[in-house]
Amino acid sequence: MEDKKIVCKDCGEDFVFTAGEQEFYKEKGFDNEPKRCKPCRDTRKQNNRR
Structure with missing residues (x-):
């Protein structure tokens, strides 16, 4: 397997x-492959916990 470059659906x-x-x-x-970068996933997780 090779590394893949993906565009984050939140920040682009x-x-x-x-x-x-x-x-x-x-x-x-x-x-499914991830659709968001790590910082956007972390932000989304925090917002869902509130």
């Missing part, structure tokens, strides 16, 4: 979905 910045992360997603049975 490019982020890298590493080969290691892809393996982890595959192990966990996740079919």
Whole structure:
């Protein structure tokens, strides 16, 4: 597997979905690639907890 460059759907910045992360997603049975970069995912998680 190779690293993939993905555009965050929230901020529009490019982020890298590493080969290691892809393996982890595959192990966990996740079919979809992430749509948000790490900072946007963290912000979204915090907002959902309120």
